[in-house]
Amino acid sequence: MAYPYRIYDELRREAPVSYFEPTGQWLVARHADVNALLRDRRLGRSYLHVATHEEFGRPPEPEFQEPFWRVIRAGMLDVEPPVHTRLRRLVSKAFTPRMVESLRPQVRAIARSLVDAYVDKGDLIAEVAEPLPVTVIAEMLGIPEADRHLLRPWSADICGMYELNPAPQAQHTAVRAATEFADYLKALAADRRRVPGDDLVSALTQIDELTEDELVGTCVLLLNAGHEATVNVTGNGWWALFRNPAELARLREDRSLLPTAIEELMRWDTPLQMFERWVLEDIEVHGVRIPRGTEVALLFGSANRDPAVFPDPDRLDVGRVDNPHISFGAGIHFCLGAPLARIELMESFGALLDRAATLELRAEPSWKPGYVIRGLEALELSAAG
DSSP states (O other), rough: OTHHHHHHHHHHHHOOOOTEEEETEEEEEEEEHHHHHHOOOEEEEEEETOOOOOTTOOOOOGGHHHOOOOOOOOSSTTOOHHHHHHHHHHHHHHHHHHHHHHHHHHHHHHHHHHHHHTTTSEEEEEITHHHHHHHHHHHHHHHOOGGGGGGHHHHHHHHGGGSSSSHHHHHHHHHHHHHHHHHHHHHHHHHHHOOSSSSOOOOOOHOSSSSSSHHHHHHHHHHHHHHHHHHHHHHHHHHHHHSSSHHHHHHHHOGHHHHHHHHHHHHTTOOOOEEEESSSSSSEEEEEETTTTOOEEEEEETTOOTTSSSTTTTTTTTTTTOOOOEEEEEEEEGOOTTHHHHHHHHHHHHHHHHHHHTTOOSSSOOBBSSSBBBBBBBOOOEEOO
């Protein structure tokens, strides 16, 4: 968990495509293969558009999970065309680049306020990394301020289902969180249909082709995908900079490097280490046949350290220009919220560099126990002197 990259080196060299018995998955380690398979329509995030569980040779999901999957599969991430195509087109009407860019002044103000309040408080993740994207998503969705404390726990609990072989308690917790969040969003959407506001939920209620379940699934996806990654890029990124003080000094001296630094930090310690796809038709990768009905684990963390694509890949270089990392995915499931994530990261890193230039690491952090979603438990900092 603390450092998977040596294992990735070994996989890329000796077993770029290999079967991993404990999880029943084919591991794909090289950038070119991961990038190609993300775009290959013979694979999908789901197989339920072409086969039942039984037809695909898979056991049915436990009955108690049904409320969770009803919410998740109503969003665009876990469905395939033509449903995915329709949902992405509809949601894109409300989530336009112009709308996202218009949020920049608001994101900047939130980031600066959090950093001002944070300095010398201790945990950067709890005080800045987590509240920033949650506040931004809450503002976008139009969540009343009194209810915003509910969002982070819901998101963390829902994302627990995405880990490899989650424990039964984590599964039940995810189901409960998805149900509570869905019920909350349905009530909020009903209010906004009666009295629309200037927010994303109101905009989505005006799209007649979007069902209530699809509206809920879209909002849950925006919260989870839109804030988990941003939190972990912030925590992982600052830990990376403190471990590479020359690069931190370089960034502090030349703020024009901030855009490339953000991309490099996403590459160097990837917040989403693995993304899964189901094989819908037999495929062959490096002479290895991967049969229909199996699952591939696309190792983003390995692909982003591939020396065939990134010169000196284990070196953090905040000025790295040629940086085709795949932290936001690729193909039809490329992250819709990538522009917003970049704005949030630019503003939070910029505010910290401006207002907390003397911050130093107080204690070496520990990693959360999950593998798929990679992040720190906490990052304790203090002002020098």
